[in-house]
Amino acid sequence: MDPVTRIQGVALPLNRADVDTDQIIPAKYLKLVERTGFGRFLFDSWRKDESFVLNDPRYAGAQVLISGPNFGCGSSREHAPWALQDYGFRAVIAPSFADIFRNNCAKIGLLLVPLPQDEVDILLKRAEANPNTQVIVDLESQSVSVAGESWSLNFDVDPFVKHCLLNGLDDISLTLQHEADISAFEAQRPDFLPRTKVTA
Amino acid sequence: MSDPKTLSEKIWDAHVVHSEAGQPDLLYVDLHLVHEVTSAQAFEALRMAGRKVRRPDLTIATADHNVPTADRDKPWPDPLSIQQVDVLDANVGQFDLTYFGVNDVRQGIVHVIGPEQGLTQPGLTIVCGDSHTATHGALGALAIGIGTSEVEHVLATQTLPQARPKTMAVEVNGELAQGVVAKDVILSIIRTIGVSGGIGHVIEYRGDTIRSLSMEGRMTVCNMSIEGGARAGLVAPDDKTFAYLEGRPFAPKGQDWERALDYWRSLPTDDAAKFDKTVSLRAEDIEPSVTWGTTPAQSVNVTGHVPDPDSFADPGARELGWRSLRYMDLQPNTAIEDISLDRVFIGSCTNSRIEDLRSAASVVRGYKVSPKVSAMVVPGSGLVKAQAEAEGLDQIFLEAGFEWRDAGCSMCLGMNPDFLLAGERCASTSNRNFEGRQGPGGRTHLVSPQMAAAAAINGHFVDIRGWRRN
Ligand code: SF4
Numbered sequence: 001m002d003p004v005t006r007i008q009g010v011a012l013p014l015n016r017a018d019v020d021t022d023q024i025i026p027a028k029y030l031k032l033v034e035r036t037g038f039g040r041f042l043f044d045s046w047r048k049d050e051s052f053v054l055n056d057p058r059y060a061g062a063q064v065l066i067s068g069p070n071f072g073c074g075s076s077r078e079h080a081p082w083a084l085q086d087y088g089f090r091a092v093i094a095p096s097f098a099d100i101f102r103n104n105c106a107k108i109g110l111l112l113v114p115l116p117q118d119e120v121d122i123l124l125k126r127a128e129a130n131p132n133t134q135v136i137v138d139l140e141s142q143s144v145s146v147a148g149e150s151w152s153l154n155f156d157v158d159p160f161v162k163h164c165l166l167n168g169l170d171d172i173s174l175t176l177q178h179e180a181d182i183s184a185f186e187a188q189r190p191d192f193l194p195r196t197k198v199t200a
Numbered sequence: 201m202s203d204p205k206t207l208s209e210k211i212w213d214a215h216v217v218h219s220e221a222g223q224p225d226l227l228y229v230d231l232h233l234v235h236e237v238t239s240a241q242a243f244e245a246l247r248m249a250g251r252k253v254r255r256p257d258l259t260i261a262t263a264d265h266n267v268p269t270a271d272r273d274k275p276w277p278d279p280l281s282i283q284q285v286d287v288l289d290a291n292v293g294q295f296d297l298t299y300f301g302v303n304d305v306r307q308g309i310v311h312v313i314g315p316e317q318g319l320t321q322p323g324l325t326i327v328c329g330d331s332h333t334a335t336h337g338a339l340g341a342l343a344i345g346i347g348t349s350e351v352e353h354v355l356a357t358q359t360l361p362q363a364r365p366k367t368m369a370v371e372v373n374g375e376l377a378q379g380v381v382a383k384d385v386i387l388s389i390i391r392t393i394g395v396s397g398g399i400g401h402v403i404e405y406r407g408d409t410i411r412s413l414s415m416e417g418r419m420t421v422c423n424m425s426i427e428g429g430a431r432a433g434l435v436a437p438d439d440k441t442f443a444y445l446e447g448r449p450f451a452p453k454g455q456d457w458e459r460a461l462d463y464w465r466s467l468p469t470d471d472a473a474k475f476d477k478t479v480s481l482r483a484e485d486i487e488p489s490v491t492w493g494t495t496p497a498q499s500v501n502v503t504g505h506v507p508d509p510d511s512f513a514d515p516g517a518r519e520l521g522w523r524s525l526r527y528m529d530l531q532p533n534t535a536i537e538d539i540s541l542d543r544v545f546i547g548s549c550t551n552s553r554i555e556d557l558r559s560a561a562s563v564v565r566g567y568k569v570s571p572k573v574s575a576m577v578v579p580g581s582g583l584v585k586a587q588a589e590a591e592g593l594d595q596i597f598l599e600a601g602f603e604w605r606d607a608g609c610s611m612c613l614g615m616n617p618d619f620l621l622a623g624e625r626c627a628s629t630s631n632r633n634f635e636g637r638q639g640p641g642g643r644t645h646l647v648s649p650q651m652a653a654a655a656a657i658n659g660h661f662v663d664i665r666g667w668r669r670n
Contacts, residue, residue: 016523017516018395018495022634027615031266031280033240033287045636068516070396073429074634075613076331077238078347099399099431100331100345107349158363160223172249175357178218178226182359185217185228190463192456193230194319196260196298 001109003168004139007090008147009063011135013127014053019067020074021101025083027075038079039086058131066123066135067094072101081105091137093144095120106161107171113137113144113155123153139166204470206367207436208402211342211467215325217359224361230324231341232354233310234261234297236288237615238329242352243291253295254358260319261292262300264309268617269578269605272302277617295355308581308607311335311549315419316581318448322437322464327354332549332631334425337434338418339441340467342402344432365431368401369475372409374483379665381559382417383551383629383648385409385481386424387489387499393479395497398430401477404469405435409483415444416555423550424631427496436468488664490536491633491646493524498633500536502651502663508532527635528643529623537661539645543626544575544656545638546649547605548612551629552580554587556649561593563653566670569601570659576603576618578610602656614639627655 029041046052053059065084071094072080081104084092091111105112115123126133126146134147139162145152164171175182205213218226232255239261246253253259266281276282285302292299300306306313310328314320314336322340327333329351336343346360354360370389403425410418418435425433442461445451452460487501498521500507509521509532525532530539546552546560557579569575577597579585585607588594594604611618612630620626620642629652633644647655650664 017520020632020634022613022632022637026636026640027265027613028619028640030237030615031278031284033244033284035241035244045640070399070429073395074331074426074632076329076345076347078241078349081347096396096399098396098429100347100426103350104347107347158224171361172251172353172356175226175353175359175361178359181218181226182228182357186358189228190459192452192460192463193324194321194450194452195257196231196319196450197257 001168001170004090004109004111004165006139007063007111007137008134010059010061010131011064011066011123011127011133012053012059012062013124014065014067015124017068018070018073021072021077021080022074024072024080025077030077030079035082036086038083039088042083042087056131061088063088063090064135064137065089065092066120066127067092069095069117071097073098076100078104078108081108081110085110093120093123106164109165109168111137111139111165115144115153115155119153204472206469206473206475207340207404207467208342208367208432208434209473211323211325212364214323224363226359226361227325229327229354229358229360230258231314231319231326232259233314233326233328233333234259234351235265235310235328235330236263236284237265238348239291239351240284240287242348242355243295245352246355251356253297253355256296258358259355260298261288262307262310262313263288263302265609265613266616267302267608269608269610272606281616305582305586308584309549309552309609311423312552312580312584315339315415316448316583318445318451321445321451321460322441323467327360331426332423334430334433335419335423335549337422337425337432338415339445340434340437340464342432342434345426366401366476368398368403368430368477368479370403370405371407371478371480372405372483373407373480374409376409376483376486377665379650379667380486380488381648381650382413382420384486384489386421387491387496387646388481388486390424390428390497391499392481393428395427395495396429398425398428401430403428403430403433404475405433410435411438414555415440416553419553420550424496427631437464488648488651490651490661492528492530492536493521494527494633494635495524496631496633496646498524499646502536502661504536506530506532506534506536537663539625540660541573541627541655542624543620544573544652545578545611545626545628545630546576546652547578547580547610548630549580550631551649552578552584554584556629557584557588557593558591560649560653561596562669563650563664563667564600564602564657565596567600567657569656572659573656575601575656576605576611578605579607581607600657611638613637614642627652627661
């Protein structure tokens with residue numbers, strides 16, 4: 001995973017609550033066995049509507065997505081964050097995120113920025129009013145600002161997630177540093193626990 | 201005496217491999233369920249990193265999401281589906297995993313086969329790359345849905361770093377009226393807590409109504425925990441749980457059974473334990489429910505009407521309400537019983553177990569499906585299908601004009617050959633009524649199996665409480 005530090009770019013306003021992962025990428029596109037190439041199917045159904053904001057050329061190349069509460073609810077499909085990232089988004093700002101989606105994003109380096117609804121509303125209005133607005137998300141200082149302006153908004157991020165994102169850490173390697181703990185745990189597991197393999 | 205704990209806290213604490221301030225706990229995973237759609241990229245990453253599956257003996261795979269449910273022996277219509285299942289076949293071969301492939305009678309929806317095989321047991325930590333993993337919580341397991349990177353993590357390490365969730369009690373007490381079933385209970389719960397009410401929490405379903413549900417009913421309730429935003433959902437194990445498990449292929453035997461029982465009996469929440477949040481419902485207030493919108497929280501009683509979003513106080517809910525009604529092509533104040541249907545789907549990990557099929561069949565017996573409706577029944581596993589056929593349920597459905605299919609996720613998700621056409625309206629026993637969930641432009645109303653069966657016969661929704669069984 002590439003380190004995530006500071007993101008600056010056009011912000012796409014998607015003012016909807018409960019955007020679920022079936023909307024982010026419909027199931028019919030989950031048949032691919034690769035991790036890349038899902039960006040072209042992002043918001044596939046909504047994109048068929050010409051007035052949908054993703055079709056607005058003024059937001060081309062957007063790196064930040066701003067949306068409503070409970071973003072990423074529904075299916076656990078990691079194809080949803082893959083599609084967002086493949087399309088070019090590097091951060092999503094919303095009042096709240098679904099749990100599995102949040103974990104999935106942390107693993108792939110898509111930065112989630114939770115802000116109170118009134119602050120999200122300010123950013124949505126700015127992005128809607130002026131598509132050239134350059135939104136800056138800085139992970140180190142946990143702040144969101146607009147280029148050329150002096151105010152900033154602070155957001156929460158899990159300290160461990162922050163550490164991993166800033167350093168681009170692979171969490172399997174981190175876990176394997178606890179190999180001794182894992183083996184010790186395995187040694188004391190009771191043997192009445194189920195096995196998927198029937199041993200003679 | 202140690203601190204009083206809830207059921208989920210006991211399971212959590214018993215599985216912490218490593219814990220450090222400022223970091224998520226590293227949890228040991230007792231059982232990992234794998235399916236074709238969320239695993240290919242995980243196996244590939246494992247190969248690239250030169251890693252192995254740490255515990256093939258705690259891992260089991262099946263193909264369910266992307267498989268046809270008819271004419272499986274003929275060439276499948278979509279080469280990409282063939283490829284995805286072939287990739288799983290190759291991966292289980294290479295990594296030496298236990299596998300219920302499409303030609304195995306034990307194949308089925310991953311959340312149906314775990315309990316059916318007796319692999320799902322109280323006190324276990326269970327993960328699966330699927331958001332409805334909470335289903336397994338019905339047996340008192342802590343079962344968490346994960347994404348593909350996490351699948352890779354579990355394959356490689358048999359552990360999962362997870363932030364400790366908060367606890368939430370959902371209490372349901374009282375007696376359910378005739379015709380009101382587990383599906384109505386969970387739809388009412390989600391209507392009460394909202395689609396994000398459970399974020400960050402594990403829900404324990406409690407109260408005498410929950411205790412009175414069968415194991416299948418508890419699975420239906422736990423299954424939809426994610427639709428309330430919860431990390432997981434579970435029910436304390438009791439004698440019903442133990443009776444369900446005893447004798448199943450992977451359940452403990454002999455002395456192991458006795459030792460397991462001792463452990464299982466120690467699991468229920470201590471009397472003095474506290475939950476971070478508690479919500480209570482009365483069973484008497486629950487009626488047969490039908491969703492009218494595009495989130496599972498948007499439901500009303502079958503005798504009710506499509507609401508008028510202008511009457512909602514919250515501006516966000518109003519806007520979402522109108523969006524949903526436009527998508528669903530419904531007018532405010534339409535009587536639910538006046539909504540006519542094109543399709544009926546009885547199946548999915550929410551409602552495709554033998555009890556679900558029995559109850560739907562008891563409604564259908566001696567009736568015919570409305571000529572306006574095309575209806576299908578998709579058993580949750582090959583074994584459910586075989587059991588239903590042994591009981592003659594397939595004949596009841598077939599004589600009424602239902603299609604009788606092979607096991608799989610089928611029309612729950614619009615991925616395999618079973619899906620709604622744009623504009624089609626469906627009564628479905630599945631768990632998600634999101635826009636396009638059952639196919640682009642398709643319109644989904646979530647209901648119980650009995651309600652779906654009665655709707656198939658009438659061509660519109662009817663209150664099952666007045667149904668005359670033949
Ligand atoms: S039946 Fe539906 S909800 Fe259940 S696992 Fe399959 S696709 Fe997911």
